[in-house]
Amino acid sequence: MECPKCHHQNSKVNDSRPADGGAAIRRRRECLNCKHRFSTYERIEQIPLLVIKRDGTREEFSQEKLLRGIVRSAETAYYHGTNAGIGSTS
Secondary structure, three states: OOOOOOOOOEEEEEEEEEHHHOOOOEEEEOOOOOEEEEEEEEEEOOOOOOOOOOOOOEEEEOOOHHHHHHHHHHHHHHHHHOOOOOOOOO
């Protein structure tokens, strides 16, 4: 981690603790060159899930769209009689 004061590349971590309700980690660091103390925050980077469509285009994943497709598929199967034997005891 680069020191904001002297731009030295080496530092040591003196303390780590959760911050922002657990969404980040706050680290107290000390530069090994000039002894300057500073804080850094580490957060998880949110990268959206992408779906690659048949035509090669990319689209952000939508849980609602997936659920609609599953429901539509189940309704189609039910209307075509492919549910024969489901739930029956004979």
